[in-house]
Amino acid sequence: AQTVTQSQPEMSVQEAETVTLSCTYDTSESDYYLFWYKQPPSRQMILVIRQEAYKQQNATENRFSVNFQKAAKSFSLKISDSQLGDAAMYFCVFNFGNEKLTFGTGTRLTIIP
Amino acid sequence: DAGVTQSPTHLIKTRGQQVTLRCSPKSGHDTVSWYQQALGQGPQFIFQYYEEEERQRGNFPDRFSGHQFPNYSSELNVNALLLGDSALYLCASSLLTSGTQETQYFGPGTRLLVL
Numbered sequence: 001a002q003t004v005t006q007s008q009p010e011m012s013v014q015e016a017e018t019v020t021l022s023c024t025y026d027t028s029e030s031d032y033y034l035f036w037y038k039q040p041p042s043r044q045m046i047l048v049i050r051q052e053a054y055k056q057q058n059a060t061e062n063r064f065s066v067n068f069q070k071a072a073k074s075f076s077l078k079i080s081d082s083q084l085g086d087a088a089m090y091f092c093v094f095n096f097g098n099e100k101l102t103f104g105t106g107t108r109l110t111i112i113p
Numbered sequence: 114d115a116g117v118t119q120s121p122t123h124l125i126k127t128r129g130q131q132v133t134l135r136c137s138p139k140s141g142h143d144t145v146s147w148y149q150q151a152l153g154q155g156p157q158f159i160f161q162y163y164e165e166e167e168r169q170r171g172n173f174p175d176r177f178s179g180h181q182f183p184n185y186s187s188e189l190n191v192n193a194l195l196l197g198d199s200a201l202y203l204c205a206s207s208l209l210t211s212g213t214q215e216t217q218y219f220g221p222g223t224r225l226l227v228l
Contacts, residue, residue: 035216037219043150043224044219044222045203046219047216050216098207098215099161099169100146101156101158101205101217102158103156103157105154105155106154
């Protein structure tokens with residue numbers, strides 16, 4: 001069974017600064033997918049970024065980028081130029097074979113104006 | 114292009130009652146997954162439907178059942194409601210027949226309160 005661990009229950013960052021959220025996972029699979037989803041107070045789950053395990057290149061989406069270390073089973077999210085609208089709960093998510101998503105426990109990100 | 118929709122948005126029931134939640138997938142998607150999110154926790158997988166069949170199931174009792182219709186929409190039914198069933202129920206849709214790993218996109222959720 002796959003497990004996802006987010007060791008930072010809460011993080012805060014000054015507006016316009018950079019913050020990194022950590023995630024580790026455990027799996028015996030070699031070809032899988034990792035995601036970061038965010039859930040603002042509205043509780044709508046929104047996709048932030050996706051990484052294919054077979055790709056060595058780290059995914060980027062505008063101000064969001066990941067540091068994917070397959071051997072270490074680590075998948076961190078970096079948010080650059082933090083904005084007030086980035087405040088949300090961030091979930092690290094594992095997926096294999098188009099099956100169920102396995103969520104971490106989440107990191108609540110607060111943006112300080 | 115309509116995204117994933119869910120109804121109702123909120124629901125209040127009493128213990129022992131039955132509830133039905135509905136989900137319409139994103140246009141072009143053929144697979145629906147359901148998740149339960151208790152307050153302060155990450156979502157937990159309930160089950161996934163594809164081609165009107167339950168494709169995979171999480172660790173939930175038989176009180177939780179589902180259905181998928183020919184138009185790919187889906188229902189989640191919960192019988193004999195317990196206080197612990199109070200949660201946000203999320204529906205996610207994806208495309209399975211593409212042959213590639215597809216992203217699951219979520220609806221806004223249904224908030225269920227059991228009194």
